[in-house]
Amino acid sequence: MLGKAVLSLQVNFGLSSLGLVMVAESDGEVCAVFLGDNKENLVDELATSFPNVILHVNQSGAPSKLLTRVVNCIECPDTPINDLPLHFLGSSFQCEVWQALREVAAGEVITYAQLAANIGRPSAFRAVANACGANKISVLIPCHRVVRSNGELGGYRWGTARKKKLLVREGEFKEFALNHVCG
DNA sequence: AAGCCCATCCGAA
DNA sequence: TTCGGATGGGCTT
Structure with missing residues (x-):
């Protein structure tokens, strides 16, 4: 699925009215948005979804800008998102x-x-x-x-x-x- | 290359 | 309202 180049993903967590939100980004682009209730489970799912990828989980507690925008988009559906860069990984x-x-x-x-x-x-x-x-x-x-x-x-x-x-x-x-x- | 898994659909009882 | 067959892409063997 992935090429030879190893991708490095920055992983951020946030809370929303849908529960836990996990955003994985690379080079300013959103690669994944997962929803769930448990951080470890979400990281596991991310790892199985993207084998051969290096994950850097943000432990600082300071949310990335993209995470903030994603959560905002969940809470306010009319937020424009056309300028959010997405990274498509699939067939x-x-x-x-x-x-x-x-x-x-x-x-x-x-x-x-x-x-x-x-x-x-x-x-x-x-x-x-x-x-x-x-x-x-x-x-x-x-x-x-x-x-x-x-x-x-x-x-x-x-x-x-x-x-x-x-x-x-x-x-x-x-x-x-x-x-x-x-x- | 063949088998299995699916967040489906549609027509027939 | 239930039921079975058609159906096509992805993943594993």
Whole structure:
């Protein structure tokens, strides 16, 4: 998966209303955003997700700027994130799916089938779902906005409770924004 | 090269 | 509302 060059990741932790947030960055770019409840577990998951990578966990307690922005983005879904540099690490198919996901705005949802159609592979909805599950930059690549065709929530790597929370919040936030503008 | 795993979908009872 | 077959990418052997 990775080339010969060894990547060095700076790892930062923060707290949000979804629990623990772990941001891994390299050279000013976000490589991973994981959600969970336990630091050691998250670091373990990161290590298995990126073998052959050197991790430097920030113990200083001073959060990196990127971590602060990610947490802010979790709490305020309308925060613009287009200028946040992301580092995609995956197959070409996965990267295509993840790029298409970034077109889905906060407050909107899309089905796995529609997402598959958007990348020109309408019968690959199953593979698209797998690619969503393989997304390592949660929240910033909004795989939580993909739902099933029958209206069910669908799965989420970080727990369906977090997926639901994110969607409810984004919906509420959109309503708030509309009321604010129109009323 | 072949098998297994999946965060799905759709049609038929 | 349940059920089974189709389906395609990724990972392991």
